[in-house]
Amino acid sequence: MKTVPHITDAEWEVMKVLWNESPRTANEVIDAMQERTEWKPKTIRTLLNRLAQKQAISFTQENRVYAYFPLVSEGECVKSETQSFLKRIYGGAFKPMLVNFLKEEQLSEEDIKELREMLDGKNK
Amino acid sequence: MKTVPHITDAEWEVMKVLWNESPRTANEVIDAMQERTEWKPKTIRTLLNRLAQKQAISFTQENRVYAYFPLVSEGECVKSETQSFLKRIYGGAFKPMLVNFLKEEQLSEEDIKELREMLDGKNK
DNA sequence: CAACTTGTATTACAGTTGTAATCCAAGCGA
DNA sequence: TCGCTTGGATTACAACTGTAATACAAGTTG
Numbered sequence: 383m384k385t386v387p388h389i390t391d392a393e394w395e396v397m398k399v400l401w402n403e404s405p406r407t408a409n410e411v412i413d414a415m416q417e418r419t420e421w422k423p424k425t426i427r428t429l430l431n432r433l434a435q436k437q438a439i440s441f442t443q444e445n446r447v448y449a450y451f452p453l454v455s456e457g458e459c460v461k462s463e464t465q466s467f468l469k470r471i472y473g474g475a476f477k478p479m480l481v482n483f484l485k486e487e488q489l490s491e492e493d494i495k496e497l498r499e500m501l502d503g504k505n506k
Numbered sequence: 507m508k509t510v511p512h513i514t515d516a517e518w519e520v521m522k523v524l525w526n527e528s529p530r531t532a533n534e535v536i537d538a539m540q541e542r543t544e545w546k547p548k549t550i551r552t553l554l555n556r557l558a559q560k561q562a563i564s565f566t567q568e569n570r571v572y573a574y575f576p577l578v579s580e581g582e583c584v585k586s587e588t589q590s591f592l593k594r595i596y597g598g599a600f601k602p603m604l605v606n607f608l609k610e611e612q613l614s615e616e617d618i619k620e621l622r623e624m625l626d627g628k629n630k
Numbered sequence: 631c632a633a634c635t636t637g638t639a640t641t642a643c644a645g646t647t648g649t650a651a652t653c654c655a656a657g658c659g660a
Numbered sequence: 661t662c663g664c665t666t667g668g669a670t671t672a673c674a675a676c677t678g679t680a681a682t683a684c685a686a687g688t689t690g
Contacts, residue, residue, distance in 0.1 A: 532667075570667060
């Protein structure tokens with residue numbers, strides 16, 4: 383199974399933008415980011431560079447402009463991050479976490495109904 | 507609500523030991539850790555110091571020996587870490603994560619039954 | 631052609647983390 | 661009393677992160 387590079391908090395925000403739509407030029411990414419964060423353009427370029435270095439994204443060059451696109455899917459990354467989270471906090475076991483979540487979190491009637499249906503689906 | 511300090515991966519392992527039983531002297535912690543990791547005693551002492559500095563743990567002094575104990579509960583920390591994880595990966599929403607998990611993870615018949623019962627409980 | 635603009639590449643710099651090693655003080659054995 | 665042992669305090673140091681600023685190169689404009 384392919385291992386995805388570790389993506390930091392700040393980088394993750396950039397990835398979200400690219401997962402949302404790609405390819406995008408650096409400036410397009412910067413514009414999109416500035417709707418959600420206060421980061422300076424230079425900062426975002428740094429993050430793009432780092433992501434490219436660790437091969438989470440790549441780019442094509444059109445004249446003097448780069449257009450970036452992800453090399454790893456959101457699903458892969460979510461799964462990988464979730465796994466390390468699980469490992470750290472719950473020793474890797476999924477169910478204890480779920481149990482804890484269900485106990486702690488607020489869920490509406492709607493949510494519960496929906497989840498129950500998903501469980502039914504799983505139950506084949 | 508009390509805010510818990512951020513506990514790093516390595517520190518988390520030490521906290522587990524103390525949550526498991528406390529107070530414990532540095533040496534007791536070190537012994538317990540060496541059953542699960544390869545870390546040198548000095549490393550573990552560093553972690554104990556850092557945890558004490560950030561007030562995740564404290565200690566009492568008996569002669570020249572410190573006995574450490576947690577200042578924050580495992581539940582608090584789990585909750586806090588889970589929240590930042592959720593925020594980072596799923597934008598803070600709990601349900602999308604659950605949905606994703608249920609789709610991705612392997613659950614036994616048993617697990618599913620148990621979860622369904624929990625949901626029934628919630629449903630009051 | 632010279633200066634300005636614009637996009638990229640390089641460099642910066644402090645705080646955090648992992649992973650220890652060295653220094654120091656107090657009790658203990660010779 | 662003097663060095664050895666043991667536990668704690670201080671220091672180390674590189675990689676990773678957040679957050680940029682500065683330098684450079686190629687078009688664009690006057």
